[in-house]
Amino acid sequence: MLSIKNLQARVEEKEILKGINLEVKAGEVHAIMGPNGSGKSTLASILAGRETYEVTGGSITFEGKDLLELSPEDRAREGVFLAFQYPVEIPGVSTINFLKTAVNAIREYRGEEAMDAVSFLKMMKEKTKVVEIDETLLKRSLNEGFSGGEKKRNEIFQMAMLEPKLAVLDETDSGLDIDALKIVANGVNKLRSKNNAVIVVTHYQRLLDYIVPDYVHVLYNGRIVKSGTKELALELEAKGYDWIKNENTAV
């Protein structure tokens, strides 16, 4: 589904990604871990197409298409979803209205009819159950005055509504207490299927107790320095990131 080859990127003059290789197949969950400043969020942003970063080398293929050639909105319409670390607020625009616009933009791209209000609301009702989100929240202005947990839950709700092929969760666990974390993870788990894939970007192992990954990659200094199964995350938890740092400075 997703194939990243030797991806290099910088912001202004600073080189951040120095050759990333990653293969993600449908049905898989990959976790990307690493210390602060290792390039985790940069990778997530580049997948979504944020212009702050300049890709200087390598390639990303998604479902046979050159992802880097696509505009951010076309990536989304092709099925790439980013759950933001810091979701923005849009005053005066309700989540419902926002999502209706998004859903129909995506449907239009796929040559499908716009969804009418009745079926949209029906779909919304179903999905609110999946992610356990309060419907009154969805009538309020998007993310305006939401708590940290509500914002993250709203991201997962949007993911449920847009049904992406590839979901990238950027530090979705940051700022969540354990109960909120469970709800968010639960939502993601319910949305997992053999047809979609998830990339979980996280600093801590604890989210992976609830969203169990098939593969874990450790990103350090712009490169994936270690890959393994879920046990790697536990080892990392036990030994700390210094383990990775020491190993890599020694080489």
Place this chain on the structure above:
Amino acid sequence: MSDSNKILEELTQSDYKYGFVTNIENESAPKGLSEDTVRFISAKKNEPQWLLDWRLKAFRHWLTLETPTWANVTFPAIDYQDIIYYSAPKQKVTLNSLDEIDPELRATFEKLGISLDEQKRLSGVAVDAVIDSVSITTTFKVKLSELGIIFCSMSEAVHEHPELVKKYLGTVVPITDNYFTALNSAVFSDGSFCYIPKGVRCPMELSTYFRINAANTGQFERTLLIADEGSHVSYLEGCTAPMRDENQLHAAVVELISMERAEIKYSTVQNWYPGDKNGKGGIYNFVTKRGICAGDHAKISWTQVETGSAITWKYPSVILKGDYSIGEFYSVAVTNNMQQADTGTKMIHIGKNTRSRIVSKGISAGKSQNSYRGLVEVKPRAINSRNFSQCDSLLMGDQCGAHTFPYIEVGNPSSIVEHEATTSKIGEDQVFYCNQRGIDTEKAVALIVNGYCKEVLNQLPMEFAVEAQKLLAISLEGSVG
């Protein structure tokens, strides 16, 4: 094609879709302004002597005045001798039925999305259609008259309801009020007149549609709306003009009178031609709008969506004379390219326990300048009065300007006046967030802007709100990214 597709197409392809000119025969006054011009207009309209005298008084006063310069707008001096003050489409003088309207004129209004055909209208909106200097037709007249409601052109009102016109004309906006009202009073050619009798709730939206068609012509219309005790009316106003390289002057006067417990809701979607991207052409929209809450518990609410005109100079105001009366002003003013807007309101609290509310949303893009100017005045005897003002500015790009000039004068200690103001920019983060959900930049901007203006758009009648939303998107086309 889906609706959103169509809107998108309009968005990307149309600059100003009302810019066409209709080929109709005109009857015009010679260029220039003098006592003779005033007499010519009055004679054309077969007016009674008192009105001619009124006009001449206004004209003589106008000669003593100078163009006001206090507004935050700049434009070259207007040559008032280079303007045609009266231009009327030639057609039969009196119409027996709507079928007798010149087909070209009918087509013009169809093109603007306004049907003059009563049967074909889906919803109950009665229209008074004004083209250049005269009113073409008023729909639903018969139906309204059954309730005692008078809705007709100003010229007609002068002849058929002289007692009402004479009693109220110029009482809210005196001819001496300012430079442009004096000019308007001298040369006004038509406009709408409306009277809602005691206790009547007008069953449909009343609407006037203004269209400037002829070249070199100024439009000077006058609207007078009287809501008698306990009555209720919602009034809409729309306007467009062809694209021309020259600037055209529109100097209108609107007067509202709301009696005891009466309520007037006045909505405007102003879409005069704004000029091209380099600031060539466009309408100078110098308008005086004012209402008086003459009786206790009266209410006047102005809602305006201003997207057009090269220059807008306009302050719809409310004089809160009756005790417990309420004045409201909801405004969205959009400027793009080289447009300039200096707009706001005046709330004059005279009665006790009066309340006013101002919500102003300015949006500036391109190289435009957008100013809010507002006065809240609480007279000493207006005890226990309240005002709340909110003035927000949204900037798009880094070459435009947003300015706020609030004036507050409070004459007693029991009244409370609040003013809140914010300035913000459309964030790249907001646009990217929308992009990531599959929404393109153009639509994202429209979504964000509509969200920002929601409080005001919610005040508009349903169909107008939809129109206004599309208009906002079109006006801001290409201003981001």
